[in-house]
Amino acid sequence: MTKSIGAGGGTKNRFFSRGRAESPDSRFAFWLVFPSAAIIMGLLGYPILYAAWLSLHDFKLSRPQSQPFVGLTNFVQMAQDPEFLAALGRTTYFTVLTVGLGVLMALGLALLLAQEFRGNAFARTLLLVPWAVPPVVNGIMWRWIYDGNYGALNWILLKFGVISEAKLWLGTPESALNAVVFAELWKLLPFITLIILASLQGIPRSLYRAARVDGANAWQRFIHITLSSLRNTLILVLILQTMWSIKVFDVIYVLTQGGPANGTTTLFYYGYLETFKFLDVGYGSAVAFTIMLLVLVLTCGYITLLRRQRGSSKVAKEEAKA
Amino acid sequence: MKLIDGNRQEAGLIGGKMSRRRFLGVAGLAAGGIMANACATLEGGGGSGKGGQISIIDDTTNPIIEKEIIPKFEKKTGIKVANYQQVNINELHDKLATMLSSGDDSFDVMVTWAAWSAEFGAAGWLHKLDEGDVPDDLVPGALDAVSWDGVVYGLPKFASVQTMFYNKTLLEEAGLDPEAPPRTWEEFVDAAAQLTSQKRYGYAADFGNIDGAYQNFLRTLLLNGGEMYDDQQNPVFNSQEGVGALDRLVSLVREREGMDPSTMQILHSADLSTLFIEGDTGIVFNWPFQYATATDPAKSTLTAKTLGNAILPGIAVPSATIDGSEGFAISSYSKNTEPALEWLRLVASPEVQRRIVVDEGWLPVSKSLLDDEEVVKALPVVETYKEQSKYKALRYGAPWYSDVTTHLSTEITDAMLGRKSPQEALDAAASEAKKTINGYKGQ
Numbered sequence: 211m212t213k214s215i216g217a218g219g220g221t222k223n224r225f226f227s228r229g230r231a232e233s234p235d236s237r238f239a240f241w242l243v244f245p246s247a248a249i250i251m252g253l254l255g256y257p258i259l260y261a262a263w264l265s266l267h268d269f270k271l272s273r274p275q276s277q278p279f280v281g282l283t284n285f286v287q288m289a290q291d292p293e294f295l296a297a298l299g300r301t302t303y304f305t306v307l308t309v310g311l312g313v314l315m316a317l318g319l320a321l322l323l324a325q326e327f328r329g330n331a332f333a334r335t336l337l338l339v340p341w342a343v344p345p346v347v348n349g350i351m352w353r354w355i356y357d358g359n360y361g362a363l364n365w366i367l368l369k370f371g372v373i374s375e376a377k378l379w380l381g382t383p384e385s386a387l388n389a390v391v392f393a394e395l396w397k398l399l400p401f402i403t404l405i406i407l408a409s410l411q412g413i414p415r416s417l418y419r420a421a422r423v424d425g426a427n428a429w430q431r432f433i434h435i436t437l438s439s440l441r442n443t444l445i446l447v448l449i450l451q452t453m454w455s456i457k458v459f460d461v462i463y464v465l466t467q468g469g470p471a472n473g474t475t476t477l478f479y480y481g482y483l484e485t486f487k488f489l490d491v492g493y494g495s496a497v498a499f500t501i502m503l504l505v506l507v508l509t510c511g512y513i514t515l516l517r518r519q520r521g522s523s524k525v526a527k528e529e530a531k532a
Numbered sequence: 533m534k535l536i537d538g539n540r541q542e543a544g545l546i547g548g549k550m551s552r553r554r555f556l557g558v559a560g561l562a563a564g565g566i567m568a569n570a571c572a573t574l575e576g577g578g579g580s581g582k583g584g585q586i587s588i589i590d591d592t593t594n595p596i597i598e599k600e601i602i603p604k605f606e607k608k609t610g611i612k613v614a615n616y617q618q619v620n621i622n623e624l625h626d627k628l629a630t631m632l633s634s635g636d637d638s639f640d641v642m643v644t645w646a647a648w649s650a651e652f653g654a655a656g657w658l659h660k661l662d663e664g665d666v667p668d669d670l671v672p673g674a675l676d677a678v679s680w681d682g683v684v685y686g687l688p689k690f691a692s693v694q695t696m697f698y699n700k701t702l703l704e705e706a707g708l709d710p711e712a713p714p715r716t717w718e719e720f721v722d723a724a725a726q727l728t729s730q731k732r733y734g735y736a737a738d739f740g741n742i743d744g745a746y747q748n749f750l751r752t753l754l755l756n757g758g759e760m761y762d763d764q765q766n767p768v769f770n771s772q773e774g775v776g777a778l779d780r781l782v783s784l785v786r787e788r789e790g791m792d793p794s795t796m797q798i799l800h801s802a803d804l805s806t807l808f809i810e811g812d813t814g815i816v817f818n819w820p821f822q823y824a825t826a827t828d829p830a831k832s833t834l835t836a837k838t839l840g841n842a843i844l845p846g847i848a849v850p851s852a853t854i855d856g857s858e859g860f861a862i863s864s865y866s867k868n869t870e871p872a873l874e875w876l877r878l879v880a881s882p883e884v885q886r887r888i889v890v891d892e893g894w895l896p897v898s899k900s901l902l903d904d905e906e907v908v909k910a911l912p913v914v915e916t917y918k919e920q921s922k923y924k925a926l927r928y929g930a931p932w933y934s935d936v937t938t939h940l941s942t943e944i945t946d947a948m949l950g951r952k953s954p955q956e957a958l959d960a961a962a963s964e965a966k967k968t969i970n971g972y973k974g975q
Contacts, residue, residue: 274633378793378794381797381949467740467799470739471951472942486630487935
């Protein structure tokens with residue numbers, strides 16, 4: 211199995227490598243892939259280019275007759291817009307918490323589920339429940355849980371004496387943002403946990419046995435075997451979850467509609483308001499384009515990090531061999 | 533295979549020679565088909581006013597439309613309603629704006645209200661109605677819901693203003709006279725405080741979404757004798773009256789003067805209605821449908837006897853209220869304007885209006901129906917409405933409604949949470965509103 215993947219990778223490398231003669235097989239593969247690749251590039255490329263064009267115009271849907279070219283005015287306005295900057299701050303807070311806490315909690319859960327215990331299969335099935343719930347239903351469910359009068363959260367906390375009076379979890383900007391973070395965490399945990407769990411199961415048991423024989427304690431085994439083997443998976447999860455957290459929308463739309471007092475208006479929601487509520491498509495496109503660039507920069511950062519780590523581990527292995 | 537080919541050959545479709553008679557027959561059939569198709573297209577185009585078809589996009593306020601009004605319309609006019617779609621009003625603005633801005637003609641008729649009539653009408657997306665198409669006896673708020681800047685873009689489907697609903701049982705238990713509801717703001721605040729106990733709140737509102745926060749402020753502003761804009765459309769809601777109005781709302785929630793704190797997260801008037809009919813809230817200011825839901829024995833703890841209804845208690849003026857009337861308008865891109873107009877006429881007709889009042893609890897759009905025996909009997913709110921109509925009832929629909937209300941709502945919420953003083957909040961909102969309005973006016 212490993213061999214065949216390696217062989218596939220080899221073909222891919224040959225296909226993209228310069229200076230080597232292309233085999234008839236790779237040319238055939240290229241033409242097989244080309245139509246779907248062209249369609250996908252068109253479907254992605256056209257909206258991106260159109261959004262870029264829109265972002266350079268004063269394009270308001272309610273004034274369709276006049277759409278003057280304004281250059282980078284929308285971007286300059288955005289950089290000076292306190293609402294945009296506040297939304298950027300909230301998005302950063304939301305992303306750091308959901309990605310950081312999400313990965314840590316998922317790692318813990320995956321380690322737990324990787325152990326042999328009675329009811330393990332049931333626990334794994336149960337884990338899928340939040341993932342199976344549609345995003346809108348998830349939002350509505352949490353709205354009920356957080357309800358100031360009848361919410362389950364208040365009921366439980368009052369019952370156990372944690373709070374003395376019912377709290378309005380969605381009543382202030384700070385608590386509402388934290389409430390949204392928690393609702394999102396609940397939703398994203400299963401996916402990250404399952405990816406990490408799958409990766410954990412691929413780590414050979416023999417490595418742990420050998421480490422034990424060499425006298426490594428549990429912490430050392432975790433750091434040098436488990437975490438080290440999960441590095442690529444964790445980077446993948448970080449990339450995916452960062453992208454998803456930056457473009458969070460559904461849970462905010464259903465739970466708080468960006469309120470109270472814009473307290474849960476993240477970048478994506480802000481872009482939505484500008485585009486669809488205020489019909490300012492030019493400015494909204496500038497916001498959307500900025501989000502795309504932000505995601506791109508972060509993803510490139512993660513990938514660079516991954517490559518550096520791969521490079522350093524390769525050097526370490528070669529040094530060890532020598 | 534042979535048999536099929538044989539048949540086709542026999543029919544003169546392949547091979548063989550076509551006789552003159554056969555040629556004329558085929559040509560005649562083709563011409564007839566084309567004519568029939570053209571006639572069908574013309575009929576579908578709705579030029580005749582009878583027959584044809586329309587598509588309607590509506591909000592979810594009136595289930596009776598799909599159940600009763602559409603079949604009645606189709607039977608009466610012969611016009612088919614090919615597509616009737618209901619969308620939650622909170623999601624409808626974005627859908628309509630996107631659709632109309634791209635020239636989509638999927639829907640001929642769409643639901644509208646004061647803000648959308650202004651926004652979509654000013655953008656040229658709504659069909660202008662001739663003076664002769666507008667009935668003379670429409671109540672002012674209902675007409676305002678389908679007009680902007682002197683142009684009428686549709687006909688109303690129901691009228692709606694907010695009035696005060698109160699739980700007589702709770703008033704009695706709190707030692708208040710259930711037959712003498714508060715008439716002034718001071719009396720209202722006192723009553724709300726008296727009605728508040730360990731498990732009950734005197735008053736609740738729906739501040740949880742953008743429009744809710746705006747509506748609650750606007751209502752209090754009008755009750756305090758203030759205005760949103762001056763004659764030149766300059767924002768003046770940060771006046772002394774505006775600050776006084778917001779100050780009163782802040783006091784209600786911050787100083788625990790009887791307002792349910794969950795007010796800050798109640799998103800819709802329907803949620804407020806549900807809270808009220810559960811029986812632990814003394815007073816709410818809500819739309820007329822509150823009567824129908826509060827007297828529904830399957831859902832409510834109240835009855836027609838224990839439900840009280842009165843005009844809103846004034847601050848600087850005896851009373852005032854906000855308008856929430858809705859109507860139907862025709863898309864500029866519609867190719868079926870005549871059948872669409874037939875729909876608008878039917879919905880605004882006394883026959884349909886009576887059903888909307890009796891079955892759904894909304895107010896009629898015609899002045900003549902306000903004294904109709906069946907209407908008054910079915911919806912006692914009509915009597916309150918007549919009294920409330922003596923005072924201002926506004927909504928300030930305008931093309932910049934979404935922008936201004938969004939910013940204003942954020943500032944109002946900031947003030948309600950104690951993060952800004954009412955003056956600071958309203959000054960910031962007024963400054964932002966001025967920029968927005970100037971942007972719309974191209975200044």
